[in-house]
Amino acid sequence: HSDTVIIYFACWKIGAAVAPQNVAEDDRRIAFILRNSEAVVCLVREEYLERAEAIIQGTDEGLGAANVRQILQVGGAKRPQYDRLQDLFTPQTGLDAPDETTLDDESLLVYTSGTTGAPKGVVLTQYNMLVDAYGISAAQGLTGNQRTMAVLPIHHVNGTIVTLITPLFIGGSTVLNRAYSSHHFWERIATEKVNMVSVVPTLLQFCCEYADEQASKGDSIFGPNVSRKDLSHFRHLTCGAGTLAVQLAKRFENQFGFKILHGYGLSETTCYSCFLPIELDWQTHQHWMQGYGYPSIGVPISTNEMAIFDASGNGQELGPGERGEICIRGHNVMKYYYQRPDANTEAFKFGWFRSGDEGFFEVDDKGRHFFFITGRLKELINRGGVKFSPFDIEEILLQIPGVKVGLAVAFENDYYGEEVGAYVVLQEGATLTEATILSYCREKMSFEKSPKVVVFGTEIPVTTTGKYQRLKLRDLFTQWKSVQFKK
Known part of the structure; x- marks a missing residue:
């Protein structure tokens, strides 16, 4: 929502940190994040006010966040028990905030999935975000006259960094969506003249299934109101944040004719750390996408380094074709895990961030290291x-x-x-x-x-x-x- 974008940048303008919440999560996880992040103000859309109040004031096991001092209503009809955000701004108080922020300000606190334990808060600075935006835009050849589209939630780093901060960093623009829709996906790209969109493999699957449905009716695979010529401005899709199978990548690229710029990164590295090079010809692109049993996640962006280390954690760096743990170091690596010194010690052995992902790399005729991810070590x-x-x-x-x-x-x-x-x-x-x-x-x-x-x-x-x-x-x-x- 556009309100979320405004809130983000307003907080960063005054040096405050944002800890986004996903309303699809269960109440206890939300309460944990509110407590662990030591949030003092909770900005809530009108339709979620009662739920937020129950989570913050709750007495059941796992609920409650006494550190939250105020709930601010965002949007909707004014509720008497809450201050409404838009009512706090008047011409008398609408002065520019003093620009006292620094690049080292802790600005974004995002929480890991926590599938094997309590979620960890990843602390990102303004420097982290701007550096990753630079690396992403340079790797994809994005310029200020181009437009991206957000179909991923901006409570996650992919939506925040790739389709919000990166286009604004280079002077471009972005198109917001409240939710993904296969029916409107290509139509929105055509209407809004979008050049690039960031997706996850699940959305590629949805696109392919929708195309099959359309084809079975004799209609355009892009939708009833969209033809391929309507998409002449569209360049590519960026895909990461999930398992992309070779079969799905091949199916999508053959069906739609657009390149998937497969990449890889984590919340701990702000977002992306590598991409397939955009300048690869179609044959070479397909070689790296289909020739090794896994789609390549590409080469490191300019703002970080990547290597493969022995997965036992002994600090031994491995060579081409040898499987081990993907490790990253660079300017986009997080500052630390919030209030988790134990996790910080484990994650930053030998001066590199340990991803917990297994992978390997191969070398091309130019000496570039093309990386692959083969799975989570814990899986x-x-x-x-x-x-x-x-x-x-x-x-x-x-x-x-x-x-x-x-x-x-x-x-x-x-x-x-x-x-x-x-x-x-x-x-x-x-x-x-x-x-x-x-x-x-x-x-x-x-x-x-x-x-x-x-x-x-x-x-x-x-x-x-x-x-x-x-x-x-x-x-x-x-x-x-x-x-x-x-x-």
């Missing part, structure tokens, strides 16, 4: 001491006709410590059986790596940025804990 499947990336298995699952989404899940097993399961969502009308899926996988992979059981479902647990939460699926496989699977 690797450890079967009898041999570790498998779920990404490898999921690429095979997605090749099976009729599979809409397939996730590889490590589940506890008495014989091997962990075994491999598959959680599958079928396409509408598909009638695949477990036996068919297991047979296909065993034709493509070793028995050890192949899923042993399949659980079918209709919903996928994801974070608000579209990342799959595989660990939340483990409990679906508990009945096979004591089973020894044999060839």
Whole structure:
């Protein structure tokens, strides 16, 4: 919402820090963030006032945030018990705020997903944000006469940094959306003359499904009011923040004819740390997107360095093709985790930020290091001491006709410590059986790596940025804990 943008910049103008909240989160997580961030003012849209009051004043376990001194209403009809933000501004008080801020001001406090524990508050400075905006714009060749579009929430760094701060940093403009809509996505790009949009893999999937629906009716894959010539100004999509499968990347690029600038980054690195080079010709681009089993996340942006270190944490840097932990250092790396000295010590060993992601790099004929992500280290499947990336298995699952989404899940097993399961969502009308899926996988992979059981479902647990939460699926496989699977 435009109010959110104004609030962000107003806070940064006076040197205050912003701790965005996602209203889709549960009340206890919101209460935790309010307490942990030591927020003193909570700005709330009119429709969420009662909920915010209950969270802040709540006495149930996990609720309550006594540090919040004031709730300010944003928008809507005036409620008598709250001060309304827009009523606080009059011509008498509308003077310029003193510009006492510095680049080192702590300006943005974003919280990690917290899928394996309490969320951690990532502290970003104005310098972090501006440096990353510079690196992103330079890597993508963005200039001041270009326009981006926000379809990702700006309570997350992707929406904030890529589609808000970056275009304004270079003198460009951005188009806000209240929510993503497949029906209006391409139409909005055409109407608003958008040049670039940042997405997550889930939205690419939605685009492809919508295109199939349109094609089945004999209509334009871009929507009933949009043709390809209406998109002549559009350059590319940036994609990150989730698992992009080779099959999905290939399907989207073949279907729509636009490049995906695949990239990678974390909240802890402000946002993006690398991208596929924009200047690659189509053949070379597809080589890096499809030729290694994983789409490449590209080369480091100019404001940070990247390397692969031994995942055991011994500080040994690895060479081309060797899998280890992706590590980053540079001007866009966060200041620290808020009130978490233990996490800071663990995250910043050997002078690099440890991402917790497994990956590797390959070198091109120009000496550039092209990086790849192969999975979260905590999500690797450890079967009898041999570790498998779920990404490898999921690429095979997605090749099976009729599979809409397939996730590889490590589940506890008495014989091997962990075994491999598959959680599958079928396409509408598909009638695949477990036996068919297991047979296909065993034709493509070793028995050890192949899923042993399949659980079918209709919903996928994801974070608000579209990342799959595989660990939340483990409990679906508990009945096979004591089973020894044999060839």
